[in-house]
Amino acid sequence: MTADALLCLCRAGFEPELAAELTERAAEAGFAGYARTQRASGFVEFVCHDAAALDRALPFHQLIFARQKLLRLADLRELDPTDRIAPILAALEATTAEGPRSTFGELWVEHPDSDEGKPLAGLARAFANALRPALREAGWLSRQDDASRPRLHVVFVSGQHAMLTRSDTRDAAPWPLGIPRLRMHPDAPSRSALKLEEALLTLLDDGERKRLLRDGMRGADLGAAPGGWSWVLVRNGLHVTSVDNGPLRPHLLDSGKVEHVRADGFHWQPKAPLDWMVCDMVEQPRRVAERMATWMREGWCRHTIFNLKLPMKKRWDETRLCLDLFTAQAARPMTVRARQLFHDREEITVFATLR
Ligand SMILES: C[S@@+](CC[C@H](N)C(=O)[O-])C[C@H]1O[C@@H](n2cnc3c(N)ncnc32)[C@H](O)[C@@H]1O
Structure with missing residues (x-):
């Protein structure tokens, strides 16, 4: 043709x-x-x-x-x-x-x-x-x-x-x-929940979703309030530490699977290695990319999904720079995929998993 x-x-x-x-x-x-x-x-x-x-x-x-x-x-x-x-x-x-x-x-x-x-x-x-x-x-x-x-x-x-x-x-x-047509669940604490749902649907394949998201796994959610991403992780069977100085929706805590830690997401680290870390903190993308790289390099988690909020200018250059910085500083063999999701506005979402 x-x-x-x-x-x-x-x-x-x-x-x-x-x-x-x-x-x-x-x-x-x-x-x-x-x-x-x-x-x-x-x-x-x-x-x-x-x-x-x-x-x-x-x-x-x-x-x-x-x-x-x-x-x-x-x-x-x-x-x-x-x-x-x-x-x-x-x-x-x-x-x-x-x-x-x-x-x-x-x-x-x-x-x-x-x-x-x-x-x-x-x-x-x-x-x-x-x-x-x-x-x-x-x-x-x-x-x-x-x-x-x-x-x-x-x-x-x-x-x-x-x-x-x-x-x-x-x-x-x-x-x-x-465009994936996702419906907002009435129990979801925020519309942001759709972002993580779309990321799991788009950035992982069927096999990865089954293998990497299992009952009893442990994860952290940095910049968690009011709790949309933590809620998605809990629905996928995880126990979650939700890190944010802001309040979480009370019904999320009622699940018994969420621990709320009021701390700075750029300094908090887990006491033992986790399966997952997700991050939706609104911050300079380079700062986020560096912190995410530290998590992977130190083995604090095996899989991550994080957002990079893009500045108004030179967004492609910034994307390239942040992804290069993340992979270089993580210094571990990883699969990395990134996409501007339908539910992303001035941002992209990145999935990385250790190979
Ligand atoms: C876009 S909101 C997160 C929404 C959340 N993912 C959800 O699904 O409901 C960003 C959050 O990041 C938090 N945040 C920003 N900087 C932070 C930091 N240094 N440490 C912890 N949380 C931070 C803010 O308090 C805010 O609640």
């Missing part, structure tokens, strides 16, 4: 960070190309001669600011609102000139998560219902959803402009728009 660009979705406002990340990672992987984007659009195109090879060289789980990674097959502009289906079928047909015909396992019709993109949700839903039977009829889409085959995505940028893209389901976000 022909492909001329990667299309990555992101949080609106973070296009410069994603563009810088893609540019740097593509160069490191030996690809020439350039990022194209508009502020607040919620997406970045990375134009590259061999976009399919670049797509394989940049695994989705290594990208920090991309919510979704798609390979663009065609950029369809000036679409006629009375027939958007014919140009899509023609664009798909054109791809067979350079490669074998694929049958896609699923169709998703999406839009960027931006002020301009969100009003396109209704069009996307209606158009998916119209396009699906036409694709099946023409042999482009399997009769039943089939996750083992590539997925076809149509991303509307406006009513007249859509990008036809594909993803490998093993190398892409498993949610439309790259």
